[in-house]
Amino acid sequence: MADKKFNPLPGFGLTLGFTLFYLSVIVLIPIAALFLKSFSLSWREFLDLATNARALAAYKLTFGASAIAALANAVFGTLLAWVLVRYDFPGRRFIDALVDFPFALPTAVAGLTLASLFAENGWLGQFLVPYGIKGAFTPLGVVLALTFVGMPFVVRTLQPVLENFDRGVEEAAATLGAGRWRTFLRIIAPTLLPTIITGFALAFARAIGEYGSIVFISGNMPFQTEIAPTLIVMRLESYDYTGAMALAIVLMLFSFVLLAAINWLENWAGKFTKQ
Amino acid sequence: MSIELKNVSKKFGGVSAVHEVSFSVNDGELVALLGPSGCGKTTVLRMISGLELPTGGDLFVRGVRVNDIPVQQRNIGFVFQSYALFKNMTVFKNIAFGLKIKKWKQADIAARVAELLTLLGLEGFENRYPHQLSGGQRQRVAIARALAPKPSVLLLDEPFGAVDAKIRQELREWLVHLHHDLKVTTLFVTHDQEEAMEVSNRIVIFSRGHLEQVGTPREVYEQPVNEFVARFIGVMNVLELEVRGGIARAHELEFPNHGLPDGQRLRIGFRPYAVQISTNLKTFRYQAVLRHTYFLGVLLRLELELPSGLTVRARMTKEEFAHLGLSDGQSVSMQIRQYRVLAHEGEVLRPEVATTYDIPVNLGEGI
Structure with missing residues (x-):
């Protein structure tokens, strides 16, 4: 005991033990069960179920629409965070509160609202549809819904970082002759990049898992507006448990790889900007 | 430029x-x-x-x-x-x-x-x-x-x-x-x-x-x-004097009235180094007790307390201090050798007023 590292604030053993237990119950055991269950399938059967044309179309829409939505959130979320942190204007606090709205609103409600807005006879749809912009029951609708649910992530991750951003750095660039555009591109953007990537990753992950709002706005047309989570539900409803499971495993592995890649990217972008 | x-x-x-x-x-x-x-x-x-x-x-x-x-x-x-x-x-x-x-x-x-x-x-x-x-x-x-x-x-x-x-x-x-x-x-x-x-x-x-x-x-x-x-640059003792009987006074300290009539007030300041100290109680006019000594390296800062309770800060080298054989609590006599008339913050005195005045050592004996 004497050579055990002394810590005046004990608790490591207990907290780690609880963490592992909690993680097992909530995350690891369900995932393991999913994998175990899929072992009842042969490799061929699994491939058939996981990579048939309908499934591939669903993956493409899920990941594609999620990426576009997360990217849109990265750009506009950065802008929104910048405006909220840097400027004081009437209604700032209200807008700030509004950012959390997608967190609190049941996503089904969001989907329903968006669908009725963009439908051919909806408030916005009646003006947009004649110009060929169809927001409801199209892939565009999926992107819209995913952008909505992912909106707070970039804003909320970026805000504290922007608040601590040293204004002196921008002023230093100005005294050295740099205009605003150059200052933004060469100094502000590289410094914020790791945080923007983190926000992007969170929004992306959230979008991949989204189901509730999509059901209403996409129309769930196979090969067109059907996302992978919807397809899983379809298969479950027709008692095709193994088929649903095969999709789930692919989705999970994909998400895992993507998140790992983004994590690595984030580390890479942040390596110059440690405190 | x-x-x-x-x-x-x-x-x-x-x-x-x-x-x-x-x-x-x-x-x-x-x-x-x-x-x-x-x-x-x-x-x-x-x-x-x-x-x-x-x-x-x-x-x-x-x-x-x-x-x-x-x-x-x-x-x-x-x-x-x-x-x-x-x-x-x-x-x-x-x-x-x-x-x-x-x-x-x-x-x-x-x-x-x-x-x-x-x-x-x-x-x-x-x-x-x-x-x-x-x-x-x-x-x-x-x-x-x-x-x-x-x-x-x-x-x-x-x-x-x-x-x-x-x-x-x-x-x-x-x-x-x-x-x-x-x-x-x-x-x-x-x-x-x-x-x-x-x-x-x-x-x-x-x-x-x-x-x-x-x-x-x-x-x-x-x-x-x-x-x-005066206060911001270095240490300065600052006193507010009132002219009474043709002499500017603060507690027991007395200064020339600089031509001001009785009842007028004036502020003066003196640096710690302008305070002279003797262990002989008869050498200088004012009596004081050495309350505390601050060691600053080569220099020492002394806090003197006059009988009225007024505190005056003085300064001397550690050699002088050792030579005089001073210690805290000791009674000494003291004298202010040099002072300046000060304006309030934000105002500037006329050059002829804002000069440094020397006080002859025997001034105390005369008054």
């Missing part, structure tokens, strides 16, 4: 931060802007650089009025208190940043950066990132970056505020040497009067947005124009 301010004012909203300030800095001078925090000295520095616009008055840099010239075009080197280094760039790129904007050739940039790295003792650090440097090194990178585009003047905002006391001392000496080598006109802000006295050729003293005095360290120490300067 490198920098000139004429009646420069700055108001934030309705609050006046800098009020009609005029002073100038000569070519190649090293000048300190000194004052307590919140006195407007940093605002003055920022107005010269163009980071802040004055609400009144004229600013000249090298004879050119710069009020309407944007910060990017003023060619002024500015060193921030927080260093404000570009964290995503190496030391080399930080220093080269201003040169790239001026479209210098690659080879010229490399040569200029190498020159500055040598000058500032940063050789071998060009590929480090700011987070890999110590506080003192970051400070030097910030100065190198500001100096790189050969600015017409160098401005430093509290340059040594964020480093510990020992490094601060080294950096002060280093700044003096650097200034000696480069001869670039330098203006720096500090709230530390010792730092200002030690480093600068001249000191500009501010208080609450007003300029109180401009002068060499010796001038502001020996001839403070008012009470604020």
